Amino acid sequence: MMKMKKTNNGTKAVWAGEKDYLVHGATQVPVVLSVAYGYDDMDEWYEVAVGNKKGHIYGRNTNPTVQAFEDKVKALEGAESATSFSTGMAAISNTLSTFLLPGDRIVSIKDTYGGTNKIFTEFLPRLNIEVVLCETGDHEMIEEEVAKGCKILYLETPTNPTVKITDIKRMAKAGHDVGALVVVDNTFATPINQNPLELGVDLVLHSATKFLGGHADALGGVICGRKELIEKIYHYREINGATMDPMAAYLLLRGMKTLHLRVKKQCENAMKVARYLQTQELVEAVFYPGLETHPGHEIAKKQMKDFGGMFSFSVKGGVETMRQLLPKLKYANRAANLGAVETTVGPSRTTSHVECTPEERALMGIPEGLVRYSAGIEDVEDLIADLEQAFQSVSSEAKV
Known part of the structure; x- marks a missing residue:
């Protein structure tokens, strides 16, 4: 048999x-x-x-x-x-x-x-x-x-x-x-x-x-x-x-039924967007286990098949920059959710850790200006272009 x-x-x-x-x-x-x-x-x-x-x-x-x-x-x-x-x-x-x-x-x-x-x-x-x-x-x-x-x-x-x-x-x-x-x-x-x-x-x-x-x-x-x-x-x-x-x-x-397809695309998008963000002047740090700079990268490679559709990043200027940046994104829901087919963004102070005080978030190493980014299944070129126009708009306003 x-x-x-x-x-x-x-x-x-x-x-x-x-x-x-x-x-x-x-x-x-x-x-x-x-x-x-x-x-x-x-x-x-x-x-x-x-x-x-x-x-x-x-x-x-x-x-x-x-x-x-x-x-x-x-x-x-x-x-x-x-x-x-x-x-x-x-x-x-x-x-x-x-x-x-x-x-x-x-x-x-x-x-x-x-x-x-x-x-x-x-x-x-x-x-x-x-x-x-x-x-x-x-x-x-x-x-x-x-x-x-x-x-x-x-x-x-x-x-x-x-x-x-x-x-x-x-x-x-x-x-x-x-x-x-x-x-x-x-x-x-x-x-x-x-x-x-x-x-x-x-x-x-x-x-x-x-x-x-x-x-x-x-x-x-x-x-x-x-x-x-x-x-x-x-x-x-x-x-x-x-x-x-x-x-x-x-x-x-x-x-x-589409979990395998969605997650594969979300991982791919997250990696490309995270690498793009590393090149941006307004971005202080990008946190994604797929990046070689991530402290847990080697462990993640050992125990994960891919690195996931989630990452976070911090911006220079903290909360004020984040306030200007996120509303300018066309292809991202500003909402307290993650893992959806649509890209979703939001600060941890209103999403994952809204129940915590600023002091409690600080003790957990979560800056007030940290942005949580859940990559969707859109064409990644559009997601990157969307971020690009948002960063350029924030930079232009800062120079005025």
Whole structure:
């Protein structure tokens, strides 16, 4: 018998997770909006309700459209199991709440997404959970803190918005040496560019709102990993109620069919635009792991297939220059989102870290004039020309 070749992620993005949910000869997964599912056989109903038989009983628990979405992400990440949430932050908060108890200790990095950082600095300490935030990229410091003992080691790589890189394989070993769960937010990388489970982590999560959906029209979050871990998270989520909406699941499923193509183009555009920005007089620094000047470039090359569609840059003149520059861009939404087919830009103080004070952002190494740039799928020549006219306009106004 001929051995089947391993299916690549581009094909999985189109086909994975859908076959079991197609009905009446349809080629697309339907949107199932029913809240409840009826049974004439009382024993069968019971078996489904207690999880002994496949099926659905109530929409807060499971839904066919939502399950198809979970199965597709599970296939892309190479996981045993997955469960979804109403938003990316729900995925993060529910996961942490599932495993952390008063008196526990969690180790993470300073450069996580602003909402995640607020959980670490504001909400977990209220529950008498010790939170240690290490300098991102200081692997020795992280290892030292982890060696003191922790319940969870939580990482985000690349980080939002400074796109710093952490060595996943090295950190997974450090966490497992003390029996910690290792969790990685893979939103920026996507399963196309990086698969943390293959590098040894226990759980990988995404804000599906971003690259997975790719069209800025559906909220969602998802977490993947070993079945016994996902079952615990699912149980917490089903009781606490942060359930993904079936229509959102449908939109995310549809978006993911082009994930491989979109991400490939976004990576290509990000690299070319980042290199262009390095040549601009008004630009102080460009932060993109694909650039040889990036401190995490070598680690990124080792653990990523490509460097992602996200980067950030700082401008001379800080906030004032940024205020003048961004409104002049014709081919960029100025909005608090990322990963969409359209290019999206914005300062971190109104996007990723709007919840934080200027002082908190400064401690995380985020300048007030930092611009987060999410490359879309437009022709890159137009994106560069757009930036060129914006820079020229700002420079001309400065000389008047």
